[in-house]
Amino acid sequence: MKINHASNGLHGELTVPGDKSISHRAVMFGSIASGDTVIRGFLKSADCISTMNCFRAMGIEIEEGRDEKGGFIRVFGKGLRGLNKPYKPLDCGNSGTTTRLISGILAGQGFETRLTGDASLSRRPMRRIIEPLKAIGASIRSENKDGLLPLIIDRGELHGGEIRTRVASAQVKSAILLSGLYADKETVVIEPALSRNHTELMLSAFGADITGGSEADPRASVRPCSELRGLEVNVPGDISSAAYFIGAALIVPDSEVVLKNVGINPTRDGVIRVFREMGADIRIENEHYESGERSADLIVKHSPSLKGVEIEGDIIPALIDELPLIAVVAAAAEGETVIRDAAELKVKESNRISLTVNNLRAMGADAEEREDGMVIRGGRPLHRASIETAFDHRIAMSFSVAALINSDVRPVEIRDPSCVGISFPDFFKDMDMLLK
Ligand code: S3P
Secondary structure (H helix, E strand, O other): OEEOOOOOOOEEEEEOOEOHHHHHHHHHHHHOOEEEEEEEOOOOOHHHHHHHHHHHOOOOEEEEEEEOOEEEEEEEEEOOOOOOOOOOOEEOOOOHHHHHHHHHHHOOOOOOEEEEOOOOHHHOOOHHHHHHHHHOOOEEEEOOOOOOOOEEEEOOOOOOEEEEOOOOOHHHHHHHHHHHOOOOOOEEEEOOOOOOOHHHHHHHHOOOOEEOOOOOOOOEEEOOOOOOEOOEEEOOEOHHHHHHHHHHHHHOOOOEEEEEEEEOOOOOOHHHHHHHHHOOEEEEEEEEEEOOEEEEEEEEEOOOOOEOOEEOHHHHHHOHHHHHHHHHHHHHOEEEEEEOOOHHHHHOOOOHHHHHHHHHHHOOOEEEEEOOEEEEEEOOOEOOOEEOOOOOHHHHHHHHHHHOOEOOOOOEEEOOHHHHHHOOOOHHHHHHHHHO
16 A cells, blocks of 8 residues: 655544444453343454454354444343353454453353464463463463463363452453453452553443442452343444544644544543643543543644653553554654653564564654663654555554655555554545545
8 A cells, every 4th residue: 555645634524433442342241241232333343353253153143233323233142151162263363352351251151262363463472361360260271381372261160369460451451350250259450550441341331240440449350240231332433543543633734633432531542641742732522421431522633843752651551552653643743752661562463662663764763662662753754665564453554644744755655554454444545535
């Protein structure tokens, strides 16, 4: 895919697709609830389809429909213990969220399952769920004892307990909490920093006895559960998808965009906080709640005097997926941006520290890799390059934004652009629409 420098700004109004984290959870919790769950605003991307296929393979019926309010999917829940043993290994595709959350649910079932994934997922660390799940009584192991996929999960004796996790990861926290539904005592998760709390919010709406997962009470705790009840979930727009258009509007002269109904849960809104600290003109309007999740419209204008900032500490989990994009925006800002405490970036769909820094350098930026982050000295003009994405959707979208301020007449090339389908299948179409 070749992307030309933007000759006009981005303009217009856009409703970004549904939140990926919330869409995964709605299908999972709907599957183990009693009764139907109707999901509106569901993100139909490759990752969420991996989750749907896993539950379909365990006997859950999921249908798509449309009514006066728009499209929806309906999940016919079979209760906490209603899943069937799948005939084949469950293929989690490229999705870490599918793998790690489903492991927590499978630990509570009465049958053995094998989990597999694509080449990228098969390199991602799974000890982070194997160890805590074992500590609360689960039977889970990595088939080759290397802490990687395939995983084998069997019936265990879940007894709950208190787990202190080593990394702030909502995937790890959620796996433990989901197992906790099936335990015979309370299960508590204490994280080094608060990660996204969609599991806590949504499980509570489904009727689980769950507390914590907020700034005020970060320790998440769930009690044994006899039944979750299906409900209607309205998925807000994904701030991680909106972020690309926020970033693009900030750095492309003459831009003004309105992004409708974006989820701004405080455990996810770090990108807005950081951009504002850099001097971004972002207005938040029409704040409201969608299924317990804070949402709003964002009005973003070109911001010519962005400044470098330091990004570190507890804010990192609230913007972890946006760091490659933030690095691109930092390259267009004046001064130095330092990103620390973000070693987790190395174990995402790709090593996002190396790939981001290498691609920024290929475009002429002054960027340096660090063990737990990167340093970007902004202000150099960016030029064309061929962008290595390693099939990582967030790298492809971040550098599509960088391409808009490429000072060359020749376009930037994004390799393997179809990877955007992991989280945002219409990304290029929506970007074209705002550029018209
Ligand atoms: C996710 C949590 C994050 C994030 C991922 C989605 C989730 O991972 O990077 O894209 O839905 O729970 P970690 O919490 O493991 O960092």
